[in-house]
Amino acid sequence: MKLIHSCLCSCLLLLASFADAQYVTDYKRTADMHFARGNYYSASQYYEKYLNSKQGKNVESRYKPYTVAMKTEKQDKDAITYESVVYRLAESYRLFHDYTGAEKWYAKTISFNAQQYPLAALWYGVSLRANKKYMEAEQQFSDFLSRHSVKDEYRNQAEKELDGVRFIQQQLNAPVSGVSTQIMGVPVNQGGANYAAVWLENEGLVFTSTRPDSLQKHVSGDPYMNTLYLYAHDQVKKLPLTEATATHQGVASFSADGQRMYFTRWQLKNAKNMAEIFMSNRSGDKWSDPRKLSTGVNMEGYSSKQPFLAGDYLFFSSDRPGGAGKYDLWYTTVDKDGNTGDAVNLGLTINTPEDEEAPYYHTASQLLIFATKGRTGMGGFDLFQSRGALASWTEPVNLGYPINSVKDDIYFFSSSTLNPLAKAYISSDRNSVCCLDVFEIKKLLLNLSGKVMDCRNNEPINGATISLVDTQYNKVLFTGKTNAAGVYTFELEQAGPYKVIAEWQGYETRSKPVLFRRLSNRDTIDIETICLEKNKPYPVNQPVILKDIYYDFDKATLRPESFPVLDKLAAVMKEYPAMQIELGAHTDSKGTDDYNHVLSEERAKSCVNYLIQMGIEPSRLISKGFGECCPVAPNEINGKDNPDGRALNRRTEIRIIHY
Secondary structure (H helix, E strand, O other): OOOHHHHHOHHHHHHHHHHHOOOOOOHHHHHHHHHHHOOHHHHHHHHHHHHHOHHHHHHHHOOOOOOOOOOOHHHHHHHHHHHHHHHHHHHHHHHOOOHHHHHHHHHHHOOOOOOOOOOHHHHHHHHHHHOOOHHHHHHHHHHHHHHOOOOOHHHHHHHHHHHHHHHHHHHHOOOOOOEEEEEOOOOOOOOOOEEEEEEEOOOEEEEEEOOHHHEOOOOOOOOEOOEEEEEEOOEEEEOOOOOOOOOEEEEEEEOOOOOEEEEEEEEEEOOEEEEEEEEEEEEOOEEOOOEEOOOOOOOOOOOEEEEEEEOOEEEEEEOOOOOOOOOEEEEEEEOOOOOEOOOEEOOOOOOOOOOEEEEEEEOOOOEEEEEEOOOOOOOOOEEEEEEEEOOEEOOOEEOOOOOOOOOOEEEEEEOOOOOOOOEEEEEEOOOOOOOOEEEEEEEOOEEEEEEEEEOOOOOEOOOOEEEEEEOOOOEEEEEEEOOOOOEEEEEEOOOOOEEEEEEOOOEOOEEEEOOOOOOOOOOEEEOOOEEEOEOOOOOEOOEEEOOOOOEOOOOOOEOHHHHHHHHHHHHHHHHOOOOEEEEEEEOOOOOOHHHHHHHHHHHHHHHHHHHHHOOOOHHHEEEEEEEOOOOOOOOEEOOEEOHHHHHHHOEEEEEEEEO
16 A cells, blocks of 8 residues: 555564575575565665675676677576666665665666666665756656657656655745745654644644554564554653554544544555454543445455545545546445445546555645545655535645655644644655655744835835735735735744735735745845825826817807816826826817818817916927817718707816826
8 A cells, every 4th residue: 555655664574584585595586485475675775785695796797788799598588687686676775765775776777778677767766856857857758758668657747756756946046935844853753653633622633654663463464563652741642542463553634522533454465455444432541443344345356545534525536447547536424323325436537547654634724635646746655635525526626845755745634723834744765765754734924024105205105905826816914004004914823826916095006926936044034015006187198088178169269168178187197207197179060171270289289388378398288179070979960960069079078198
């Protein structure tokens, strides 16, 4: 069962492996046996022993891949043996996530016959990526794609990995995330794998571990079992839950009142982990004997695992048929007694042909957070989030660095009811050779600060309304006011695609994006100063009719009742010293075209001359006569004179060229 491979932590099987073969001198045969069983740590140790043995060194010494001379049958056999051992050794290291060892040996395999080992470049690239050698990894993925033209899962993975190494570099140079990730210390992370931490209210932290005190006697020969533990008051102790012989159990989820628990039990059967989900009820200080959930959840012949209870619904991961491929996320209803119904797939918005695992649902924010290998990420399992409920989900978004890393990141759980990233736990092998550790996510309180000024005089604006908007969801997160110095501040729990909007009565609304940068010791984001301008009295490049402009009959002489309108226009132009306008006059259809054009020109000039007398510079004024052009109403209706329409057409307009 994927990712629980980390929980098994193959390196812990070394003692048992050596015990099985302490008298065996045929290291290769022993290594092959462990490889077939899925015990990759022990396989790697015995392949190494073989290559360092006299027999192995003799085989290596006769291995001459570039020799053109006639080879003997013995040399051909030695070449096959040497190459197969080196490739199996590289595979063993990769499969228990020791990418340093894997890189070393895959580096040798890429010189082998590419037809014999067609996936060597792909896995070499994966190892390089896990070891943070992104440019070299990109080259290996490109080389693999150039040779592997078949559209299959390996080509799909290489394409995704190629996108991934570019995504990694983008993430490492991305703005600050607003959260920190820190590995938890002893006694939580102590000996073996430690993962899938959940907060049990009024109790402590429940997590799964393969630490040495989980030693059990059983028939499988595996001495280290996954078991549930409780961390409280700086001490770790086993959860008082009945254990089954030769069976791992862990990855728990609890009801809101802490009285019911769902968890996973799994066994290795025919080199494959088979998992089922169980339920237990609290009984005093202990838990009742676990009861396996119905076939609606646990389908015969398939695995169901990693339950998460959210109200009346149980989310889980399963490789049952009817999904998008491999492990998918599913849900089922839960009644008051804890009984479950039929499983429903979460759909193709969430699930991919690859693995989706470890679902977590934050009810307050309607966020589904899960791990997947099926989307572009930083490597291995990445954590993604999607907003929605059961049948309707938004496109999943990568949680990014530092929550995700170039290795596996899985088992998200938040102990915050408001913001899932305020206080959370994840499991990751980013700091480990073989196994998952529990990491704590904490919010970085980011102070957002900026200033609002008046564009005309650079004076601060006191009392402007400031809104912080999440542009991804077009949602206002906070509102506030500027102080006497024009300054505003917000306290953020996390970075995001935000903008700040500034508003003040009588002024144009303006906004600025919030640009996050990687912060070192500073925790304040300074927003570029927002400069507000007064609302423009007229739109730019659109004709505006000046009402109450009157002329003497059949003349261009302004009548006195026109002066207040032009006085107001002059005042506006003085307020906007760069403002330039075109003043245009229109006539009705009475008279000839030439006469009307001349009359309108003279009337427009009369307005311009008045404004000049009011102190407006001539260079800012343009007069234009339109004659009877461009009526706004019909001068005649059905061939009859329309006095009302002609009255509307006799008008004076301004058009703002610029402010």
